[in-house]
Amino acid sequence: MTEQPGRPKYYRGAVAISGDRIALVSDSPQRIERYERERGEGLQVADGAGRLVMPGLINLHNHVSMTLMRGYADDLPLMPWLTEKIWPFEAKLDGDDIYSGAELGIAEMLLGGTTAFVDMYWYADRVAEAAIRSGIRAVVSPAFVGTAFDGYVERTQRMIERYNGAAGDRIRVWVAPHAPYTCTPEQIRESLKLCERNGVGVNIHVAETLSEVETIRERYGKTPVEHLRDLGVFDYRALAVHCVHLTETDMEILSRQGVSVVYNPQSNMKLASGIAPVARLLERGANVGIGTDGPSSNNDLDMWDEMRTGSFLQKVATGDPCVLPAYEVLRMATTRAADAIGMKGEIGVLAEGARADLIVLNLDKPHLTPCHDLVANLVYCAKPSDVETVMVDGRIVVRQGALANGDFGAIRREVERRLGVLQRRGE
Ligand SMILES: CSC[C@H]1O[C@@H](n2cnc3c(O)ncnc32)[C@H](O)[C@@H]1O
Numbered sequence: 001m002t003e004q005p006g007r008p009k010y011y012r013g014a015v016a017i018s019g020d021r022i023a024l025v026s027d028s029p030q031r032i033e034r035y036e037r038e039r040g041e042g043l044q045v046a047d048g049a050g051r052l053v054m055p056g057l058i059n060l061h062n063h064v065s066m067t068l069m070r071g072y073a074d075d076l077p078l079m080p081w082l083t084e085k086i087w088p089f090e091a092k093l094d095g096d097d098i099y100s101g102a103e104l105g106i107a108e109m110l111l112g113g114t115t116a117f118v119d120m121y122w123y124a125d126r127v128a129e130a131a132i133r134s135g136i137r138a139v140v141s142p143a144f145v146g147t148a149f150d151g152y153v154e155r156t157q158r159m160i161e162r163y164n165g166a167a168g169d170r171i172r173v174w175v176a177p178h179a180p181y182t183c184t185p186e187q188i189r190e191s192l193k194l195c196e197r198n199g200v201g202v203n204i205h206v207a208e209t210l211s212e213v214e215t216i217r218e219r220y221g222k223t224p225v226e227h228l229r230d231l232g233v234f235d236y237r238a239l240a241v242h243c244v245h246l247t248e249t250d251m252e253i254l255s256r257q258g259v260s261v262v263y264n265p266q267s268n269m270k271l272a273s274g275i276a277p278v279a280r281l282l283e284r285g286a287n288v289g290i291g292t293d294g295p296s297s298n299n300d301l302d303m304w305d306e307m308r309t310g311s312f313l314q315k316v317a318t319g320d321p322c323v324l325p326a327y328e329v330l331r332m333a334t335t336r337a338a339d340a341i342g343m344k345g346e347i348g349v350l351a352e353g354a355r356a357d358l359i360v361l362n363l364d365k366p367h368l369t370p371c372h373d374l375v376a377n378l379v380y381c382a383k384p385s386d387v388e389t390v391m392v393d394g395r396i397v398v399r400q401g402a403l404a405n406g407d408f409g410a411i412r413r414e415v416e417r418r419l420g421v422l423q424r425r426g427e
């Protein structure tokens with residue numbers, strides 16, 4: 001799939017790779033073969049073989065280690081879900097548990113064609129380690145809430161020095177105050193000094209539920225977006241996660257200040273938080289990407305399903321089947337997401353000189369047949385199991401549907417062993 005002004009154009013040709021970059025994109029297999037013979041590596045996807053090469057998908061919001069809590073706490077609204085189930089469970093986790101949960105979630109993402117993700121969680125250094133080992137690209141963000149801010153700035157500074165730009169710049173580190181209702185204004189301001197000092201971005205849950213909007217109104221007399229704007233959060237590269245309940249003024253602030261909004265349709269549906277006004281945000285010129293949120297509120301990390309649901313939900317919410325068409329949703333999961341994390345033109349595109357974060361799909365499937373419009377088939381019909389090959393930074397990380405740098409059986413056994421220990425510890 002090559003990006004052109006206006007509509008992205010799908011692509012069924014071949015790509016040659018040189019180091020971590022796309023060296024050549026061509027619909028002539030002979031041209032790629034010649035390049036390969038003369039220069040080195042390549043990734044052949046012959047036209048007519050029922051295969052498609054396209055940019056990997058980018059998951060803009062995750063708490064990947066929450067795979068450990070998949071199916072543990074369902075059918076609850078946000079606050080009881082967090083306070084009665086998730087936070088008590090998380091209090092028992094150590095860094096090794098978080099590493100193990102991250103390995104599982106990363107395996108799920110890579111096998112399904114997600115080549116980059118943004119994460120916020122506890123023990124984020126262990127998430128970084130799991131990402132480095134697996135070969136995936138990640139923005140990892142050490143998180144804090146008001147009750148656990150002591151030492152955050154020093155810890156995060158050390159983590160930035162160690163991991164920001166690690167693994168050939170595959171790993172970046174951002175700052176993550178959890179939300180305006182769990183962090184004090186002083187703490188948020190203090191954490192932003194890390195952005196100032198290190199040139200890193202910030203991500204935060206914003207306006208997820210009506211109860212959050214009421215709480216912030218009672219405490220500060222403002223909307224959550226106005227509150228964060230006044231604290232200076234949007235003076236840095238920022239991801240505003242959720243943005244379900246926004247005023248017209250909020251939307252104006254987000255688009256004017258160049259804040260990227262992260263739409264998490266399935267998590268918002270499952271927790272009955274509401275429906276983000278994505279179509280209106282896009283109309284106002286805001287950048288919007290897509291995230292799954294953590295695998296305990298979704299409950300999977302399937303970006304294909306997220307795109308499809310995200311599009312359908314906007315059609316229902318607006319009563320207009322024309323909003324959020326397939327091309328726009330695919331852009332949100334690729335080029336718009338790349339822009340959100342400061343990697344515009346580097347990832348999310350199939351273009352010469354861009355980083356080689358690519359996936360190859362097998363289109364020879366009943367649910368992808370016939371093919372009147374390839375992008376519509378991708379967004380409305382494709383599944384993780386259609387992904388055969390995944391490459392990040394020019395390195396194969398999934399080959400013939402299996403992890404290249406890990407063993408899913410071993411990852412699963414370790415997660416199950418740890419959950420057994422956690423259960424016994426809780427008794
Ligand atoms: C600060 S990130 C880790 C923290 O956030 C919790 N969490 C997971 N999903 C959500 C969500 O949708 N809204 C608010 N908080 C969420 C997670 O369990 C961790 O405690």
Ligand SMILES: [Zn+2]
Pocket residue numbers: 061062063205241293294
């Ligand atoms: Zn979240």
